[in-house]
Amino acid sequence: MSKTHKFATNINCGGCIAKVTPFINAVEVIETWSVDTTNPQKILTVQTATDSPEQVVEAVKKAGFKIEPLS
Template structure:
């Protein structure tokens, strides 16, 4: 299993709710989390088969900014 980390602008519970369906579909429920308590709003994804590009595309599709940390 590998860990992917990204800086995002997902900064509140409402944002997390908006991105949840897309990230659950790509990464799987329970395999990702966003730390909204740090300025970089770090998204961490635990995965065995999801690529960084798939995560980036999913978050952008949900309307948020993302870049690999």
């Protein structure tokens, strides 16, 4: 069963998305993901196979971006 996680990030343009893509795609538990760059918080929405968002946070930070889980 998929779990949806939302994060505030500083991924704010197509270039940023291109930079973070290989890092996010390398996380095996991620099924789908998208970034709403029109939202002031630059919301990253991720569907994962697990309830644990830590791997997503780690991947985005490795790519050089800020990320905060939203409640």
